[in-house]
Every structure is written in C-alpha cells, then in structure tokens.
Amino acid sequence: MKANYLDDLNERQREAVITLQGPLMIIAGAGSGKTKVLTTRIAHLMRNGVDAFNILALTFTNKAAKEMKERVEKILGGHEARNLYIGTFHSVFARLLRSDAPKLGYPSDFTIYDSDDAKSVVKTIVNELNLDDKHYKPNLVYNRISAAKNSLMSPEAYQQDYYIQQEDQRASRPLTGKIYDMYAKRCFKNGAMDFDDLLYKMYVLLKSFPDVLAKYQHKFKYIMIDEYQDTNPAQYEIVKLLGAVHENICVVGDDAQSIYSFRGATIQNILQFEKDYDDVKVVKLEQNYRSTKSILNVANEVIAKNKGQIEKNLWTDNAEGEKIKLIRTNTDNEEGKTVADTIAEQKLRNHYANRDFCILYRTNAQSRAFEESLRRLAIPYRIFGGLSFYQRKEIKDFIAYLRVIMNSRDEEAIKRIINYPVRGIGKTTIEKVSIYANDQNITFWEVLERAKEFGFKAGTLDALDGFVTMIKSFRIMLDKHNAYEIALQVGKSTNIVKELFNDKTTEGLARYENIQELLNSIKEFTETPNEDGELEDNKSLGIYLQQITLLTDADNTNDENSDVVKLMTIHAAKGLEFPVVFTVGMEESLFPSGMSINSREELEEERRLFYVAVTRAKSRLFLTYANSRYRFGQLQQNEPSRFLEEVPEQFLDRSYAGGGLRNSGSLGGGASWGNMFDKRKTAAPPQGPQPARTAPRPTSSAVSNHTPSPNFAADNPHEMEPGMDVEHQKFGFGKILSMEGAPNNRIATVMFPKGGGEKKIMLNYAKLMIVRQQ
DNA sequence: CAGTTGCTGTTTTTT
DNA sequence: ACAGCAACTG
Numbered sequence: 001m002k003a004n005y006l007d008d009l010n011e012r013q014r015e016a017v018i019t020l021q022g023p024l025m026i027i028a029g030a031g032s033g034k035t036k037v038l039t040t041r042i043a044h045l046m047r048n049g050v051d052a053f054n055i056l057a058l059t060f061t062n063k064a065a066k067e068m069k070e071r072v073e074k075i076l077g078g079h080e081a082r083n084l085y086i087g088t089f090h091s092v093f094a095r096l097l098r099s100d101a102p103k104l105g106y107p108s109d110f111t112i113y114d115s116d117d118a119k120s121v122v123k124t125i126v127n128e129l130n131l132d133d134k135h136y137k138p139n140l141v142y143n144r145i146s147a148a149k150n151s152l153m154s155p156e157a158y159q160q161d162y163y164i165q166q167e168d169q170r171a172s173r174p175l176t177g178k179i180y181d182m183y184a185k186r187c188f189k190n191g192a193m194d195f196d197d198l199l200y201k202m203y204v205l206l207k208s209f210p211d212v213l214a215k216y217q218h219k220f221k222y223i224m225i226d227e228y229q230d231t232n233p234a235q236y237e238i239v240k241l242l243g244a245v246h247e248n249i250c251v252v253g254d255d256a257q258s259i260y261s262f263r264g265a266t267i268q269n270i271l272q273f274e275k276d277y278d279d280v281k282v283v284k285l286e287q288n289y290r291s292t293k294s295i296l297n298v299a300n301e302v303i304a305k306n307k308g309q310i311e312k313n314l315w316t317d318n319a320e321g322e323k324i325k326l327i328r329t330n331t332d333n334e335e336g337k338t339v340a341d342t343i344a345e346q347k348l349r350n351h352y353a354n355r356d357f358c359i360l361y362r363t364n365a366q367s368r369a370f371e372e373s374l375r376r377l378a379i380p381y382r383i384f385g386g387l388s389f390y391q392r393k394e395i396k397d398f399i400a401y402l403r404v405i406m407n408s409r410d411e412e413a414i415k416r417i418i419n420y421p422v423r424g425i426g427k428t429t430i431e432k433v434s435i436y437a438n439d440q441n442i443t444f445w446e447v448l449e450r451a452k453e454f455g456f457k458a459g460t461l462d463a464l465d466g467f468v469t470m471i472k473s474f475r476i477m478l479d480k481h482n483a484y485e486i487a488l489q490v491g492k493s494t495n496i497v498k499e500l501f502n503d504k505t506t507e508g509l510a511r512y513e514n515i516q517e518l519l520n521s522i523k524e525f526t527e528t529p530n531e532d533g534e535l536e537d538n539k540s541l542g543i544y545l546q547q548i549t550l551l552t553d554a555d556n557t558n559d560e561n562s563d564v565v566k567l568m569t570i571h572a573a574k575g576l577e578f579p580v581v582f583t584v585g586m587e588e589s590l591f592p593s594g595m596s597i598n599s600r601e602e603l604e605e606e607r608r609l610f611y612v613a614v615t616r617a618k619s620r621l622f623l624t625y626a627n628s629r630y631r632f633g634q635l636q637q638n639e640p641s642r643f644l645e646e647v648p649e650q651f652l653d654r655s656y657a658g659g660g661l662r663n664s665g666s667l668g669g670g671a672s673w674g675n676m677f678d679k680r681k682t683a684a685p686p687q688g689p690q691p692a693r694t695a696p697r698p699t700s701s702a703v704s705n706h707t708p709s710p711n712f713a714a715d716n717p718h719e720m721e722p723g724m725d726v727e728h729q730k731f732g733f734g735k736i737l738s739m740e741g742a743p744n745n746r747i748a749t750v751m752f753p754k755g756g757g758e759k760k761i762m763l764n765y766a767k768l769m770i771v772r773q774q
Numbered sequence: 775c776a777g778t779t780g781c782t783g784t785t786t787t788t789t
Numbered sequence: 790a791c792a793g794c795a796a797c798t799g
Binding site for chain 2: 134
C-alpha cells in the first residue's frame with residue numbers, strides 16, 4: 001500500500017477519508033474527486049484493521065463498481081482487495097439472494113427478468129384479463145408496478161391504498177392493482193425476479209428473517225453508498241436495515257446531480273440523511289478539479305435557480321478558460337454539420353484528438369444528424385447507449401435456451417424459443433398450453449411434458465415432444481459441462497448457428513456475428529477464474545445467466561481508449577468528463593423536455609440535467625440549438641431553451657458561428673452565422689446550400705414503387721433460372737442470383753438495384769416476368 | 775406459416 | 790421518420 005496516500009488529498013477530502021466511524025455524508029460536487037475519496041477511504045479502513053469481508057460498497061452502475069474496484073486494487077494491491085463486496089445494488093443483492101432465495105420460495109437459480117421480459121409478462125396478463133391494451137399499455141402498467149416495488153409496496157398494499165387507487169381510477173386503469181398481483185404471482189410461478197424484485201425481495205428477506213438480517217448486519221460493518229441522490233425508497237430502507245447495528249454508513253452524493261427521479265429515485269434520501277441518524281457528520285467537497293472557471297461559473301449560476309438544495313459553493317483553482325460558446329443554426333441537420341465542422345476545426349487549432357470530444361443530447365433520437373456529419377468528415381465516432389447487446393433479438397433468443405435449461409419454470413423464455421427455429425408449434429398451440437397451465441395451475445413446462453394428457457393433434461404432439469426431449473438432453477449436460485459447452489451444443493442441435501450462417505443478408509450476417517460474439521463471451525467467462533480463484537464450480541450456466549442479465553452495453557468500456565468522438569445522452573454521461581463538450585438541442589420542448597415543464601419538480605430535474613451536462617466539460621463547452629428540426633416526422637419550430645436565458649450574458653460568446661438568443665430573423669440573420677465554416681476548406685467537398693429538408697422530396701412510396709411495364713405478365717415459375725433479368729411489379733427490374741426451395745415452391749433470390757437490393761421471392765405468390773433470358 | 779401492409783406511439787434509463 | 794406490432798393474404 002502506498003504509504004503517503006493521504007498526502008494526495010485536500011483538507012476536505014482527507015477529513016472524509018479519515019472519518020471512519022458513524023454516519024457520514026459526503027456532498028461531492030461535480031469533479032471534486034469523489035471516487036478518489038471513496039476508494040482511499042476503503043483503503044484507509046483496511047489500513048486501520050478493518051477486514052475486507054466487512055466492507056460493503058454499493059454503486060449504481062457496473063462501470064462505477066468496476067472503476068472503484070480497480071482503483072482500490074491500485075492502492076491496496078489486488079490481493080487484499082478481492083474480498084471486498086463492491087458492486088451494484090442489483091448485483092450484490094442478486095448474489096445474496098442466490099443463497100437465501102429458497103427461504104422465499106424461489107429456486108436459488110432464479111431467473112432474472114429484464115424489463116423486456118417483465119413487460120412481456122404484463123402484456124400476457126393484460127390479454128388474459130381481456131383488457132384492452134390500448135388503455136392498459138404494458139409499458140405504463142409496468143411502470144406503475146415498478147414504482148410500487150421501488151417504494152416497497154406489496155400488491156395487497158397497492159390495492160388497498162386509497163390514493164393509489166384514485167390515481168389508477170383517474171387514469172382509467174382501475175385494474176392495475178389486480179395486474180400487479182397477478183404479475184407478482186406469475187413471476188413467482190416462473191421462478192423469476194425482475195430488477196425491482198432484487199431490491200424488493202431483498203428487503204422482504206431481511207424483514208422476515210431476523211437471523212438473515214443479523215448475519216448481514218454483522219458481516220457488513222462498514223457500508224458505503226455511491227450516488228446516494230439517486231437511491232429509491234427500497235434501497236434506502238435496505239441500507240437502513242443493514243446499517244442499523246453499526247451505523248457506519250457513508251453516503252456520497254450530490255443533490256445537484258439527481259437526475260433519475262423518473263425511475264423512482266427520491267432526492268429526499270440525501271436531503272434527509274442528516275435527520276435519519278444521530279450525529280451525522282457532513283463533509284462537503286467543493287473544490288472542483290475538472291473544469292475552467294468559466295464553465296464552473298455557468299454551472300453555478302444555472303443550478304442556483306433550483307430551490308431546496310444543500311448549500312454549497314463549488315470553486316476551482318483552474319484557469320479562467322474561454323467563454324461558453326453559443327451556436328445557433330437553422331435546422332437540425334445544420335446543427336450536426338456545424339458541430340462536426342467545429343470538431344474538425346478544434347482538432348486543427350488546438351490539437352485535440354477525437355477522443356477529447358463528446359456530443360451530449362437529451363434524447364437518443366438526436367444522434368442521427370451528428371452521425372451523418374461526422375461520417376461525412378471521416379471523423380470516427382461511437383454512440384453510447386441505445387440497444388444493448390443483450391437486448392438484441394438473436395441474443396435474447398439464444399439466451400432463452402440457456403434460461404430454459406436452467407429453469408424450466410421460466411415461461412417467458414420458453415415462449416421465445418418454442419418455435420424458434422421453426423418447428424411447427426404455432427400461436428394456437430402456445431395459447432392452448434397457456435390456458436391449460438392456468439387452468440390446472442401447473443407450469444407451462446409441465447403442460448409440455450404431459451402434452452399427451454391434453455389431447456393435442458398427433459403432429460403437434462410430436463413437435464412438443466421433440467422440444468421437451470431436446471431441452472432435457474441439454475439439461476443432462478448441466479452436471480458435467482460448463483456454460484460454454486452447453487451453449488455450443490445448443491447452437492449445434494438447434495441449428496441456429498447454421499441457419500444464421502446461411503442467411504447471407506446483411507442483417508443475417510450481423511446476427512451470425514453477434515451469436516459468435518456471444519459464444520466467445522461465454523467461453524471467456526468459463527475461462528476466467530473468479531475472484532476466489534475457483535474455476536470449475538463457479539463456471540456453471542446458472543452463474544453465467546445471473547451475471548449477464550445485470551450487464552449492459554454501457555459497461556463495455558473496452559474501447560474506452562479508442563480515439564473516437566463520443567455521442568451519448570446526458571444521462572449516460574454522468575460521472576464522465578471530456579475536454580470539449582457540445583451540449584446540443586438546447587431548445588424548448590426538447591431540453592427542457594416538453595414532458596417535464598408542468599411542475600416545478602420536473603423542471604428542476606431538467607435543470608439538474610443541464611447542470612450535469614455543463615459540468616462534464618473540462619476546458620471548452622459549446623451549446624447549440626436549431627431554429628427548426630424534424631421530430632416525429634414533423635418539422636417543428638422551437639424557441640431557444642429557457643436554460644440559455646439563465647446563463648448570464650457575460651459568460652457567453654455569441655460570436656462563434658453566429659448565435660443570438662432569439663429567433664430574430666426567420667432565416668438566421670443574414671451573413672453572420674455559419675459563415676466561418678463555409679470559407680474554410682473542409683475534408684468533405686462543399687455541400688452547397690444545405691439540401692433543405694423542407695424542399696419537396698419524392699415521397700418514399702414514389703421511390704420504392706415501380707410502375708410495371710404495360711405488357712407485364714407473370715411468367716411460369718418453372719422457367720426461371722439464375723442469371724435471368726426479371727421484372728417485379730413493385731421492386732422493378734432485377735437479376736435472379738440464385739434459386740432454392742422445393743420444385744413446387746421455388747424461391748428466387750433476386751437483386752433489385754432500384755427496389756431495395758436483394759430480396760427473396762416466393763415464385764408461387766409474388767409474380768415475376770422474364771425480361772431477358774440469360 | 776411467413777412475408778407484407780397498416781397503425782401506433784414515440785424522454786431520459788440501470789439494473 | 791421510424792420501429793415495433795397486429796391483422797391480412799398468397
């Protein structure tokens with residue numbers, strides 16, 4: 001261990017680190033060295049004789065957990081650090097629940113449902129209750145259920161709560177409580193917990209089994225919570241229970257950066273912390289090491305507009321820096337172009353690398369314009385967020401097999417794969433199985449196993465039997481084979497891998513590669529010894545499944561060092577920093593979001609979001625907005641964001657590529673804006689006037705619709721051969737590339753240059769006319 | 775059954 | 790615009 005680790009800290013930081021006993025709240029302003037304090041504090045605890053086994057550190061993201069782990073290891077050496085419990089709330093609780101789940105009636109190999117699985121269960125139930133899913137939108141209903149669990153409200157309590165019932169009544173969804181109840185029972189029956197259950201059931205476990213509670217209270221003598229401002233009531237209560245004996249609870253957070261209330265986080269947890277415990281010590285980290293004075297000034301001015309904050313005064317010794325640059329453009333496309341141009345220019349002028357830039361937006365949909373422009377200038381970029389690897393269909397399908405092997409009660413997983421690849425088990429059959437399962441109160445799987453008793457037709461019965469036999473054959477492997485071996489076998493005997501391999505479309509290729517990547521990652525998992533050095537025992541399929549469900553794309557930090565411009569939502573940027581930040585789309589109804597301008601609380605959260613965006617920047621910050629942009633396919637005119645008006649004039653530089661606060665002239669105020677880029681040579685050929693999206697464009701149907709030749713008449717499928725030029729009524733002219741299928745059901749692969757590329761055409765149905773023989 | 779067409783609902787998102 | 794889906798049809 002480094003001997004002088006305390007010397008690297010400022011006075012406040014040191015005070016936080018050496019306060020080891022009793023409740024401690026660290027208010028850590030943006031860029032004030034929060035992670036450093038947390039990790040050093042852990043090291044200091046151990047230095048002072050605390051056993052690593054007795055320390056629990058909880059974070060929100062895997063990424064934060066990983067970073068913390070690595071940094072502690074750096075101070076202590078990996079040897080001592082490996083017994084620490086550092087992880088996300090969800091992963092730590094999943095791990096604890098694994099051993100005690102049977103106490104609650106769950107298998108210890110319970111499945112973890114991600115939100116897609118959970119919504120799908122909700123949907124099933126809404127259908128079973130014959131409710132209209134226009135009213136009972138699975139998404140909304142699931143959010144209600146999720147919120148209930150995050151406030152530790154049982155289905156019974158939910159249905160009895162007058163206020164809640166009123167709300168559901170008003171939303172004309174009075175049966176939400178009923179759905180919650182059925183949902184909970186269904187998950188239980190399926191042997192599955194959703195993300196919220198990992199918290200909720202943990203709480204129930206601690207509450208119902210005093211011996212379990214005592215065990216963990218004794219074990220976790222020191223507890224640390226990161227991002228405390230984003231905790232929800234469930235997390236709050238669990239922490240309170242776990243820490244009740246020793247009260248060595250250290251929470252770290254910044255109320256100014258609380259941006260997850262839409263997911264049940266309550267800022268009250270941090271605002272109230274002092275009242276929750278006696279003798280709370282509060283340490284404020286107010287020195288910012290990240291940003292220039294200019295940037296910090298803006299951040300402070302903006303956040304000061306919020307009410308009810310913990311008082312603090314963030315300051316820095318850093319240089320004054322440049323003013324914040326405000327850029328107005330006419331359209332969203334032009335915004336993209338201007339930002340890309342500015343990046344190119346800044347790279348030249350200030351010798352930045354690509355990785356020094358980050359483009360932050362409020363919504364994922366905004367990324368498009370920036371992608372296009374960056375690509376045009378050949379600037380490499382990467383978008384963070386969006387669909388995670390594990391949410392891709394082919395990945396979920398494959399994993400569904402593994403889930404079923406592990407837990408046959410997992411109905412959601414069975415339904416995903418029972419007819420994938422196609423094995424002749426259609427919608428009707430699945431519905432019947434569901435009904436039988438509900439009627440007899442047995443699991444979906446049991447109905448499949450005992451299909452004979454339910455009088456399916458012979459063909460269907462064969463198909464069901466085949467499926468059951470196959471799954472069982474995989475299950476036998478569990479004893480002697482690790483996750484990778486089983487996964488390989490699944491890929492082989494289901495033909496999934498082969499099928500995707502033979503699919504030569506672009507999507508097919510991507511899917512094939514994704515499956516390969518999945519298999520590789522499983523292999524990697526089985527080959528990496530875990531922290532305790534165990535290899536065999538811990539490399540089971542069960543462990544693997546629990547891990548990956550809690551993993552997300554945001555955790556893929558492997559190419560963190562690659563030299564690319566980063567694009568992400570402001571939410572995703574929390575905790576990160578970049579030399580140059582563009583906060584784009586600074587417009588009313590976009591940012592602040594139109595959904596969040598109806599209450600003070602919501603607006604304040606948007607403002608905190610803006611604060612987070614501003615404080616990501618180290619040396620240069622650009623704010624951009626467009627007079628008009630396409631949203632939902634509609635051209636929309638937006639006023640500049642009210643947040644721009646909250647930035648005092650003296651901190652702004654409007655000269656940069658134009659910029660004026662108001663939409664003065666309708667078309668950008670003449671020659672003053674955007675011109676500096678037009679005069680410069682860019683890597684791309686000059687675009688000329690931006691191809692206005694307002695200009696009449698050919699409608700999409702006109703592009704893809706081909707007008708058939710007057711003499712069009714379908715030719716006999718049997719006469720078609722590869723190499724022929726053909727005409728299709730809709731796709732236009734094309735060339736037959738190959739031919740497959742049974743003689744009486746021939747399928748041609750045809751390349752239509754103007755009709756969307758390669759298509760598979762079933763000749764019995766779609767009609768082709770031969771234009772020219774080979 | 776599978777491919778096509780038409781309709782809907784579109785913040786933020788970790789786990 | 791666009792994706793994800795339910796209903797339709799060859």
